[in-house]
Every structure is written in structure tokens, then in C-alpha cells.
Amino acid sequence: MITSSEIELPRSPSGLRDFVEQYKREIQADTHERHLAIKKVGLHKQILEELIPLGCFAKLRYDDSYTVHVVLGNQGYDAEVYDKAGEVVDYIEITIPHNGKAKADDAKLVVGRGYGQTHVGEQGDDFEALFPHVLSTCRDKALKDYGGCTLVVAIEPMPPFDPFDARYEQKIKALVCKIAQIKFKAKKVFLLVLPDRVFDVDTIANTLFNQADVP
Numbered sequence: 001m002i003t004s005s006e007i008e009l010p011r012s013p014s015g016l017r018d019f020v021e022q023y024k025r026e027i028q029a030d031t032h033e034r035h036l037a038i039k040k041v042g043l044h045k046q047i048l049e050e051l052i053p054l055g056c057f058a059k060l061r062y063d064d065s066y067t068v069h070v071v072l073g074n075q076g077y078d079a080e081v082y083d084k085a086g087e088v089v090d091y092i093e094i095t096i097p098h099n100g101k102a103k104a105d106d107a108k109l110v111v112g113r114g115y116g117q118t119h120v121g122e123q124g125d126d127f128e129a130l131f132p133h134v135l136s137t138c139r140d141k142a143l144k145d146y147g148g149c150t151l152v153v154a155i156e157p158m159p160p161f162d163p164f165d166a167r168y169e170q171k172i173k174a175l176v177c178k179i180a181q182i183k184f185k186a187k188k189v190f191l192l193v194l195p196d197r198v199f200d201v202d203t204i205a206n207t208l209f210n211q212a213d214v215p
Contacts, residue, residue: 007072095151
């Protein structure tokens with residue numbers, strides 16, 4: 001339904017979010033394409049793993065005087081960001097840590113019977129299960145030199161029933177602190193908790209470092 005050239009059209013942060021929302025509406029209206037998206041076939045993989053988190057991050061990070069240009073391929077980053085003068089101000093690399101096998105198995109169930117695996121547990125357990133995958137991915141990313149790129153680690157845990165749930169907030173804080181202890185070779189590092197929360201890992205890392213120096 002969507003071509004590579006459509007994905008790579010330069011857009012404002014709001015325009016990118018609008019594009020993503022239009023994609024979601026079209027997918028919901030087409031069962032065949034929705035199943036392909038669930039299984040992340042073809043360009044659906046790039047849209048789900050790069051465009052959707054990129055759209056959320058760009059809207060939180062930049063105003064509409066900036067332009068976001070998605071770049072498909074293996075060039076070491078997923079998007080370029082331009083200011084109103086047309087100068088590149090940032091390169092963004094998106095990563096979504098997850099349990100690949102569990103996600104693939106769940107996708108097959110959703111397509112086959114209409115719903116995935118069921119789990120019983122405490123609120124926030126799914127968040128805790130993400131921890132090892134997030135930290136493993138971050139340690140792998142830390143081995144690479146991203147130079148002038150901004151690295152965005154995006155996660156999508158189930159939101160709490162109570163938006164002010166203390167346990168959920170504690171888990172976010174704990175994860176950010178653990179990521180902040182990893183030394184990255186990147187311009188900036190952010191944790192994006194989809195859809196609308198972003199944490200500056202570098203600022204938190206500096207705070208932890210300064211606290212460690214206090215006798």
C-alpha cells in the first residue's frame with residue numbers, strides 16, 4: 001500500500017505523525033495488509049520499527065520548523081533532521097529492543113486465531129521482562145561508533161491502569177538509570193517510552209556520575 005518513495009518524503013514532525021496515523025487507519029481497513037503488518041512483512045517492518053517511533057520522538061523533540069527525512073537502507077542511521085535553513089542538525093538511529101522469537105510466535109497466533117498469547121501476572125511484569133532485552137541491545141549498540149548520530153532506544157510496555165502508578169514510574173526510572181551506566185559512542189542517547197515520553201540518558205548519566213563523585 002505504501003512505497004519506499006512515500007516513506008522517504010521529507011516531512012515536518014507533525015506531518016510525519018499524520019503520515020503514521022493515516023497508515024494505521026489504512027491498515028485497520030484492510031485485513032490482508034493488516035496481517036502483513038502484524039508479521040512485519042516488507043516495508044511494514046520499517047514503518048513499525050522505525051517510522052512510528054521516529055514520528056513520536058520527532059514530535060516530542062522538534063517543532064515544525066524542522067524537517068525529518070527518513071532514509072531507508074544500511075547507512076547507519078534512519079533519518080536526517082534539517083533546520084529551516086536546510087542544514088542537517090541531526091542524524092537519528094532508532095532501535096526497538098524486544099524478544100524477537102516471542103514476537104514472531106505471537107504474530108502467528110494473532111493472524112491465525114485473532115489474538116495472541118495470554119499472560120497472567122502483576123501490572124508492570126511485562127515492563128520487567130523487557131529489561132534484559134533492552135540492556136542487551138544497549139550493550140551491543142555501545143560497541144558501535146555512532147559518531148554524530150542521536151541514538152533513540154524505543155520501548156512500548158503496556159501502560160498502567162492508573163497513569164500515576166508508582167510501580168510503573170519506578171520501573172521506568174530504574175531502566176533509565178541502568179542504561180545511563182552504559183558508555184555509548186553517540187552524539188546523544190534517549191529512551192523513548194512510546195507513545196509520548198522521552199528521557200535524556202546523557203543528562204541522567206552525568207547526574208549519576210556527579211553523585212558518585214560526592215564523598
